[in-house]
Amino acid sequence: MRRRPEAPLPPRNGLDPARMKLPVEGPWATIRDHLVERIPRLPPGRLDEMLAEGRIVGLDGPVTPETPFKAGAYVWFHRDLPDEVPVPFEISVVHADENLVVVDKPHFLATIPRGQHVLETALVRLRCDLALPELSPAHRLDRVTAGLLMFVTRREHRGAYQTLFRDRRVRKEYEAIARFDPALELPRTVLSRIVKERGTVTAEEVPGPPNAETHVELIEHAGGIGRYRLVPATGRTHQLRVHMSALGVPILGDRFYPVVRETPLHDFSRPLQLLAKTLEFPDPLTGEHRRFESRRTLQAWESLAEWESRSPFG
Secondary structure, X not given: OOOOOOOOOOOEOOEOOEEEEOOOOOOOOEHHHHHHHHOOOOOHHHHHHHHHOOOEXXXXXXXXXXXXXXXXXXXXXXXXXXXOOOOOOOOEEEEEOOOEEEEEEOOOOEOOOEOOEOOOEHXXXXXXXXXXXXXXXXXXXXXXXXXXXXXEOOHHHHHHHHHXXXXXXXXXXXXXXXXXXXXXXXXXXXXXXXXXXXXXXXOEEEOOOOOEEEEEEEEEEEOOEXXXXXXXXXXXXXXXXXXXXXXXXXXXXXXXXXXXXXXXXXXXXXXXXXXXXXXXXXXXXXXOEEEEEOOOOOHHHHOHHHHHOOOOOO
């Protein structure tokens, strides 16, 4: 199997360059002609500026406006970065060795670059802070969920750790704060079918064979709220949030379930009270048993009054 060529551009701001393979045939005389058609969201004037600055590169060097189209060739470039709202919370490192970095991600920080979140993501911050350009996530957490997030330090080991999550060999335990309902019988295992359509922000339960499973138990309760332990056996999008809402005890601070409430990106108040508490798995490289635990706590349990006073949302 023919390997893809290495990028001739180094990472910038912790980000690898975008790679684009040209079609094997087409009517374009130049690479520029193809890129104008291929990337319609990039204005032709901005494309010409990038070409003049030498920011679009092939294996033979910078692409110019006159560089002929070459079927099947690769080009690389760094995308323009969006204006981002800084996330005013730090990532703390729980564990680091030659293969793994495990961190405590704060609320509101996305795992990987996507959409309006690029530099303000856990991956980009850690690549820069730890000087690990090949760092990649073994799994992901929602932007609004805090807690343990695991990264692999080297490209050649990425698949081994990602496979653990794919094959459900990682035991994940979460904590959540929600209303206490004395009529809700716990512990219980929730089974349902969850789907999320492309282009929609929320997932929903639908009829059909279950594809999502969560064990829910109450740890303790006080003052009308409960602290819950959630152990998912599957990893559907928003699974824990959907299941808790379906039980009638949506997680405090959830702005999607049961009702979507739009909030601006700069609103960092009243974070979702969901924490990825533990990760436990057999290490595929060393064979040792690994267990990591978050050092974070959920604010609403520590002081509900303080959490509630922070924002009109909730």
